[in-house]
Amino acid sequence: MNDLLYLSGQYIRHHKNKLLILIIAITLVSWLPIAIQSIVNQTAEQLLDRANQTPLVIGAPGSPLELALGSLYFRTQPPETLAFEELRKVEETGFARAIPLHYRFNAQGHPIVGTHPDYMEYRKLQFAQGRPAALLGEAVLGADVARALDLAVGDFVISSPENVFDIAGVYPLKMPVVGILKPAFSPDDQAIFVDLKTSWVIQGLGHGHQDLNSKKAAGQVLKKEGNNIVANASVRQYNEITPDNLDSFHFHGDNSRHPISAILPVTKDSKSAALLIGLYQEEREGIQIVRSQRVISELLDTVFTVRDYIIIGIAAIAVATAIIALLVFLLSLRLRQGERFTLARVGASQTQIFLLMATEIITVLLVSACLSTLLILATQQFGMQLLQQLLLN
Template sequence: MKDILFLAWNYLKYHWAKTLFLLLAISLVIFIPLALDRLAEQGSEKLLRRAVSTPLLLGARGSATELCLSSLYFKSPKLEGIPFTKMKDLEAQELAQTIPLQLEYRVREQPIVGTTPAYFSLRGLEFAAGRSMALLGECVLGSKAAQKLNASVGSSVISSPAGAFDLAGSFPLKMTVVGILQPSQSPDDEAVFTDVKTTWVISGKAHGHQDVDENTADSLLLSRSEEVAIASPAVLSYTEITPENIGSFHFHGNPQDYLINAVIAVPKDKKSELMLRGRYAQGDSDVQLVLPEEVIEELVETVISVRDLLLLAALSIGVATLLVTTLVFLLSIQLRQREIATMKSIGAAHGVVRGVLLAEILMVIGFSLLLAGLYILLLQNLGIPLLENYLS
């Protein structure tokens, strides 16, 4: 038996190009159907789990899928925002609890989620350290966000500029970290949570100013008299909210008209849910009220349909690969007739010759299975995170 394995191994080693081709071809044929099935199954499960835990979503009229993906995975919103007053209108019906979502800004690559502490209760998020945000300029970090930003309770993070040509007037805001969440194995781990009003400060709709008094430098004033001092634009807006300056922060215009990206509505009961869906289906044409579970189920059905088509293609490729592999081994046997004749002439029995050829085939298949197993292991560790990164 050792001699048979030795001969088979040596043949494969000296014909490495053929062996490598067979290994890659067979391993991919084994891996692709298993990978597609597993990725679709795990991805669908995660998508549905998060959608089911989100009762209703209110957002601008347009793609329901875009609304759900941006709200569930903090994907950069492509739909227009809705006025804050739309959430107040929903609240006034007294049929559901409302949780706002403002998703336009980031800290480096981590999404800033402007919301309320009620969001943590909805998602069942618990604190590993600290507390929820309570004041303007405070934030709470998901577990992965805290690691990536190298932040802890008491430290600070700075929002990133909205863009190189940000005409809206947004500017970086230094926020104090007051809490770190425990890992939840969800997109919440990557987020920086803060109050909606804090995101409005980032947007430039609210800001504070330096106090203008007798000690203010003349270079910061347009004019000064005994009764009044008129500040110039050089009196800069604060980029950090502190106990000393928080009183100076004020909003421009009516905050009820400020935009948010979505509202999570948590109905009191099933009857309230049906009433809300009926009212918004026939009422306000500027907004839509969607059930994320239904929207994501449609998306999952599309994913499964694509998976089935790819599995059919993989099956066709598998049959072709099997035929090519068989042909390669048959041609190999034909080209090795002199080698086989030599083995027989030195006393090798027919069983030994067949054993060598069979050992070669089994070695190739065995190594292919190991390679396919390595692919699947990598997919388990990287596949779903890559899918979530794509969604976000």
């Protein structure tokens, strides 16, 4: 048997290129349909799970899908924002507690989510290190962000500017990391949480600078009109909120008019949810309320349809590949007819000849099956994250 395996091994080594092409083709056509099925199903399950945990989202008019995906995954920007006063209006209905979300900015690709401390409780997020953000300018990192940026409590995270060429634009804000969350295996792992007001500071709606009423700043003041002071560009603006300069931070304008991306209404029960939906659909113009589960289901319906078409296409390719592989094996057997004849005349048994001939086919099928299984396992492990990145980006 060892000698037969040796001879088969020599045959395979000599024809490795032909067999490699066959193995790759068979592996791909057997792996792809299962992989697609697997990652789409897993992704659908996770998307629906997140949507079920967040049944309602309130936002500005526009694409319900963008609003739902943005509020659930912080990856898409709503075309319009809401005024912060909408939060109060939701709570005044008495049907729900309202949690604001402001996710316009990011730090090195990770979304910065301005919200209230209620969000942590709502998502049941737990701290691995540190504490919740208590002061303006403090940040709490999701588990993946801390790992990806190699940050710990006491380090700093800096918001990324929206446009590096905008000289008059918002400066990056340097934020101390005061807490790191335990992995929640959800989009929260990839987010940086700050207080809502901190996100407004990042947007430039609030800022801190040296005291213009002090004697030191007298040379920088251009004119004073009542409470308004106009200063020149040499006035120092702070890009980090510290206990020393915290008091100098202030917001211009009415906070109730400041923007938020969305509101997560946390209803007491399904009746409250139904009443809130009815109220917003009938009476509140310029605001939409979306049912996340329905929106995500519609998205998944499209994904499932595309998946089915892809699988049908791959199945057709698989049939063609199987036929070509069969043809290659048959041609190979025909080419080896002389070898079979020689072996038989020299003294090889029919079993030995059969095993020598079959090794080619068995090897191709076995190696393809092993590779395909490995790829399927890898897909089940990592494919879902990959697809989510593709879908959400």
